[in-house]
Amino acid sequence: MQALIIVGHGSHLNAESSAPVFQHAEAIRARGFFHEVRECFWKEEPSMREIFDLVEADEVYVVPLFISEGYFTEEVIPRELGLDGPAPSTTQRGRKIIHYCGPIGTHRLMTRMILQRAEESAGLSDEQARETGLIVIGHGTERNAKSADAIYRVAEEARELGVFGSVETGFLDQPPEVDEVLAAMPQRRVVLVPFFVAEGWHTQETIPDDLGINRPADSALSELDGRTIFYAAPVGTFPEITEIVLERTREAGAAIPEADPALEAEYA
Amino acid sequence: MLDAAREAGTHVRAGVADARAALLAWVDAAGDAGRIFLEANLRRSGDGLYAVRHHRDLGLAADALDIVSADPFRARKIAQTTAAGEHRPLKTAPNLRRGWLLHGLSGAGLWTTLDYLYPACAVHWYAASRGVLRVTDWPETAARQSGMYGAVGLLSPEGVRDAVAACCDDSVCLRRVAWGTGETPAAVDAAAAPSGSVPCPEACSLFISLARKALALERSPRSLIPGLGELGPKEVGQLREIVGAAAAGTLSAVREGDFAEPANRRRMRLLAQRLERAAPPAAASSIFPCEGCPRPVRCAGCPIP
Numbered sequence: 001m002q003a004l005i006i007v008g009h010g011s012h013l014n015a016e017s018s019a020p021v022f023q024h025a026e027a028i029r030a031r032g033f034f035h036e037v038r039e040c041f042w043k044e045e046p047s048m049r050e051i052f053d054l055v056e057a058d059e060v061y062v063v064p065l066f067i068s069e070g071y072f073t074e075e076v077i078p079r080e081l082g083l084d085g086p087a088p089s090t091t092q093r094g095r096k097i098i099h100y101c102g103p104i105g106t107h108r109l110m111t112r113m114i115l116q117r118a119e120e121s122a123g124l125s126d127e128q129a130r131e132t133g134l135i136v137i138g139h140g141t142e143r144n145a146k147s148a149d150a151i152y153r154v155a156e157e158a159r160e161l162g163v164f165g166s167v168e169t170g171f172l173d174q175p176p177e178v179d180e181v182l183a184a185m186p187q188r189r190v191v192l193v194p195f196f197v198a199e200g201w202h203t204q205e206t207i208p209d210d211l212g213i214n215r216p217a218d219s220a221l222s223e224l225d226g227r228t229i230f231y232a233a234p235v236g237t238f239p240e241i242t243e244i245v246l247e248r249t250r251e252a253g254a255a256i257p258e259a260d261p262a263l264e265a266e267y268a
Numbered sequence: 269m270l271d272a273a274r275e276a277g278t279h280v281r282a283g284v285a286d287a288r289a290a291l292l293a294w295v296d297a298a299g300d301a302g303r304i305f306l307e308a309n310l311r312r313s314g315d316g317l318y319a320v321r322h323h324r325d326l327g328l329a330a331d332a333l334d335i336v337s338a339d340p341f342r343a344r345k346i347a348q349t350t351a352a353g354e355h356r357p358l359k360t361a362p363n364l365r366r367g368w369l370l371h372g373l374s375g376a377g378l379w380t381t382l383d384y385l386y387p388a389c390a391v392h393w394y395a396a397s398r399g400v401l402r403v404t405d406w407p408e409t410a411a412r413q414s415g416m417y418g419a420v421g422l423l424s425p426e427g428v429r430d431a432v433a434a435c436c437d438d439s440v441c442l443r444r445v446a447w448g449t450g451e452t453p454a455a456v457d458a459a460a461a462p463s464g465s466v467p468c469p470e471a472c473s474l475f476i477s478l479a480r481k482a483l484a485l486e487r488s489p490r491s492l493i494p495g496l497g498e499l500g501p502k503e504v505g506q507l508r509e510i511v512g513a514a515a516a517g518t519l520s521a522v523r524e525g526d527f528a529e530p531a532n533r534r535r536m537r538l539l540a541q542r543l544e545r546a547a548p549p550a551a552a553s554s555i556f557p558c559e560g561c562p563r564p565v566r567c568a569g570c571p572i573p
Contacts, residue, residue: 012357012474012525015348022344043473043525045359046387049404053277053391054383056284075414082278 002254003036003057004028006245007048007064007077009197010041016199018044020236021065027242033256034061042072048080052096060098061249065236067105067138067197068150088252101248104241105150105195111157113240118191119163121220122230126163133187134164137178137194137207140171148174151195164191172202179211182229189228197236207231279402279469280395287394291382292318292375305393305464306386306442307364310378318378319371320385322364335368340377342370343384357525358474359386360442360466389443389466396446396467404470405448413476420479424486425451431482434537435475436468440524443468474525478534481527485538497546506530506539 006028008021021039029037040051062081064073074086083100084091091098104110114136119129136158138151151169158167165187170178182190192211194203199216208215213222213229222229235241243259250256280287295303295310295318302311302319309323320343321333330336335346350356351365370381382390395401406428410421423431428449436445446467471479488500499507509530513519522529529535 010357011355012477013355013523015355026341044357045472046383047473049278049470050388053280053388054284071415079412079414 001035001057002059002061003038003055004034004245004249004254005038005040005051005055005060005062007062007066007081008039008041008044009066009072010044011200012043014200016204018198020198020234020241023237024065024242024245027239028246031246033246033254042076042080048077052081052093055096058095058097059254060096061101061252061254062098063101063245063248064103065197065241065245066103067195067236068147069103069106070146073103090252099249099252099254101252104236104244104248105197106153107244107247109240109244109247110235111154111161113238113244114154114193114235115158115161115163117235117238117240118193118232121232122191124189124191128189129163129165131165131187131189133185133190134158134167135170135178135181135185135190135192136167137192137196138169138171139196139202140174154195172206178207182211185227188226189230191230191232193232194234196234199234199237203234277391279404280391281400283394284391287391288375288379290394290397291390292378295378303464305382306360306389306466307362308382308385310382313371315372317371318373318375319369320373320378320381321369322366325366325369330369333367333369337368337370338372338377340370340373340380341384342368343381346370347385352521354521354523355525358441358472360389360468361440361524362438362442386466392469393464393466401446401467401469403447403467405450406471407450409447409471409476410479417476417480420476420483422487423479423483425449427482427486428479430538430541431475431479433541434482434534435478437537440534440537441468442466447471474534477525478527478538481535482538495546496543499542499546503539503542506535510536 006021006025008018011017018039018041021041025037025039028034035057036055038051038055040046040048042048046054064077066073077083078086078089078100081098082091082093083089083098087100087102089100091100118134119126122132124132136151136155138148140148148171155167155169158164166185168181168185170176170181172178194207196203204216208231211224213224213231216231216233220231222231246256247259250259296312298311300311302309304323307323309321309326311319313319325333335342346365346368347359348356349365350363356363364385373381379390392401407421410423413420432445432449435441436443443466446469485500485502488502490498490500492498493504510519513531519531522532524533526532527535
């Protein structure tokens with residue numbers, strides 16, 4: 001028997017934080033690849049400290065629904081789950097073998113997925129996309145350089161693929177800040193993709209308010225200084241993330257069917 | 269402990285199947301009345317299937333309920349918010365909403381329902397009933413913390429006791445604290461516990477977050493305020509805000525995990541603990557005949573009784 005545990009940060013304050021964890025767990029549960037699909041959290045229940053009290057399967061795959069490697073994925077999660085080390089690692093505990101996989105945000109399929117989702121959700125043809133700017137928005141923090149690295153890498157790959165006219169990165173807590181990046185964008189149409197796991201205070205309020213665009217609860221589309229701005233949902237909520245979670249377990253040896261060849265072709 | 273190292277769970281020996289069987293047998297044995305588990309009523313129906321509802325909804329007909337479902341996963345959204353729509357970070361807070369019925373559940377369905385209504389509670393209930401619950405005492409939990417919680421181990425024993433009283437009392441959490449604070453061994457007596465009571469084997473994230481707040485209060489210089497005891501500027505400020513808001517009629521419910529808010533229930537309980545401890549001694553100890561009056565001798569016609 002094999003089990004999947006999706007680990008999320010969770011929140012003491014709002015339900016949006018854990019929503020993508022439940023969303024992808026539900027989607028994977030429906031596929032029937034795992035005997036158990038479980039959610040656990042740092043700030044909600046079940047906690048990481050309790051989850052192994054609940055899992056019956058001996059082959060366990062743990063995927064952190066986090067955007068980057070760093071403090072949580074390398075320190076907090078292994079410690080709280082009692083794992084032997086950061087991802088990728090395998091911990092043997094009694095009969096259980098626990099495979100700790102990397103976070104979703106650094107997976108190789110991420111860039112393609114963001115590009116496709118940015119195009120689709122803004123309703124752009126390939127031709128329109130080439131005349132559109134894309135900004136990948138990160139939180140950024142001086143405490144964890146890796147948080148920004150994941151975003152720089154995605155932006156660089158996206159630039160190389162040339163789907164959008166230009167691709168930039170913008171941050172909340174470190175330079176370059178999003179509003180300056182947006183102001184410097186040459187295109188008349190810009191898609192903003194928050195590189196966040198979940199909706200929350202930043203994605204719903206601080207980012208749109210700082211930029212002077214509509215809050216997502218009102219509209220994803222805004223007109224700003226003669227430009228059309230499309231503000232996408234945070235990447236963690238994209239349905240395609242389900243595939244990335246599965247791909248993480250597949251790479252760690254989970255006995256699940258090969259990815260749909262069409263999907264591989266699309267993202268490869 | 270070699271045994272412990274071999275086991276997969278943190279607080280219980282790997283035995284989910286045993287716990288599930290024991291739970292079902294416990295519910296089966298109760299007959300039509302069912303069992304109360306925290307705020308839920310678990311009942312075996314005539315068809316050999318199970319039904320779960322809020323125990324205070326027992327008298328309600330199905331058409332008086334908002335949700336009637338045979339899908340155990342519906343329990344997740346039921347448990348997610350209070351009746352007022354507030355997020356519930358702690359599922360054992362005594363604010364499970366009413367107005368729902370999950371029925372036609374198999375034994376596995378009942379287990380899944382409880383997994384979402386009360387994560388990990390049934391396995392911990394079973395482990396405690398067998399005397400095999402493994403607890404993690406506060407010093408170990410505190411020592412494990414890092415980052416913004418790295419200092420919580422510095423909270424004084426008195427501070428930890430106050431935080432437990434503020435965060436874990438029945439009025440805010442229905443689990444029974446089974447972990448020790450470091451001064452005394454864990455005080456769990458499985459035999460004395462009521463049959464549906466659920467132990468808490470380790471301080472939760474909400475407690476750790478409150479402990480951090482309590483430490484910040486404890487570390488800011490406190491001074492003696494007559495009648496109120498030793499309070500720091502933040503505690504006095506909190507008191508002022510609460511009274512001000514109550515006087516203005518704007519004191520409203522604050523999210524239970526929002527410890528930045530002065531009127532947060534657990535923060536107010538923490539403050540109440542300090543105020544209670546500092547209750548002034550009986551007036552007889554005053555050297556003045558009139559409490560608060562600077563004159564040592566009572567004046568003719570003194571208005572103070």
